[in-house]
Amino acid sequence: MSRSKQPQVLKIDPPQEIKFKGPFKDVVTSTLQLTNPSEKRVCFKVKTTAPRRYCVRPNSGFVESQATVNISVMLQPFDSDPNELLKHKFMVQTMFAPDAVDDMEALWKEASPADLMDSKLKCVFEQPEELVDIIIETPQTPTSTSDVMGTPQGGESGSELQSIMEECKRLQSENAKLKQVNEQLKGQPGSSGDGQDLLSQQKRMIIIFLLVAFVTGITLGYILS
Missing domain, CATH: 2.60.40.10 (Immunoglobulins)
Known part of the structure; x- marks a missing residue:
C-alpha cells in the first residue's frame, strides 16, 4: 500500500x-x-x-x-x-x-x-478597470461657429484665432466709443479740430478692423478646411 x-x-x-x-x-x-x-x-x-x-x-x-x-x-x-x-x-x-x-x-x-x-x-x-469600463463615444459634429471655435483642430492655430477674435471685439468696442464721442463733439462749438482728429483716428480704426476681419476670415477658412 x-x-x-x-x-x-x-x-x-x-x-x-x-x-x-x-x-x-x-x-x-x-x-x-x-x-x-x-x-x-x-x-x-x-x-x-x-x-x-x-x-x-x-x-x-x-x-x-x-x-x-x-x-x-x-x-x-x-x-x-x-x-x-x-x-x-x-x-x-x-x-x-x-x-x-x-x-x-x-x-x-x-x-x-x-x-x-x-x-x-x-x-x-x-x-x-479603466480598460474594462471604457466607452467609445462618437464625436459630435459642430453645428455652429461657436462649436468650431470652442474646439479648434490645431492648438497653435486655435490660439491665434482666439487672439484675433479678441482683438476684433476690442476694436469694435473702441470704434463704437469713438462714434459716440464724435457725435457729441459735433454739437459743441470750437470742437472742429478735435472732431477732425477723432474722425481720422476713427478711419484708421476702421481700416485696422477691416484688415483684422480679413485675416480672421482666412484663418477660419484654413482651420475648417
Whole structure:
C-alpha cells in the first residue's frame, strides 16, 4: 500500500491562485508569501508550467521556523492567444530540510516522493478597470461657429484665432466709443479740430478692423478646411 503525501506545512498566501493585473505590455509582478508555522526549517521550490513566461525570485530556498519568505513572480510582457494563458499554473513544492545541506539540487533529486509536499495554484489575469469600463463615444459634429471655435483642430492655430477674435471685439468696442464721442463733439462749438482728429483716428480704426476681419476670415477658412 503506497504512502500518501504529507499535507502542506507552509501557509501560502494567496492559497489557490496568483493574480496578475494588466495591462501586460510591461512586466507584471505578483507576490507569494510562504510562512512556516512549524518548529523545523523547510526548503521550497517554485515550479511553473510556463517557465519562459515567468521570472521567479527566489525560485528555491529555505523558510526558517516561524519565518516568512516573499516570492516575486514576474510575468513577462506578452501578446499571445488568451487560451494559452489558461494553461499557466504554479506549484510550490516543499519538504522538511535536513540538519545540513551541501547541495540543494542533489537534495531535491534524492528526496523521497513521500517526503514531498506540494500546493498548486492557478493563474488569473485581470485587465485594469479603466480598460474594462471604457466607452467609445462618437464625436459630435459642430453645428455652429461657436462649436468650431470652442474646439479648434490645431492648438497653435486655435490660439491665434482666439487672439484675433479678441482683438476684433476690442476694436469694435473702441470704434463704437469713438462714434459716440464724435457725435457729441459735433454739437459743441470750437470742437472742429478735435472732431477732425477723432474722425481720422476713427478711419484708421476702421481700416485696422477691416484688415483684422480679413485675416480672421482666412484663418477660419484654413482651420475648417
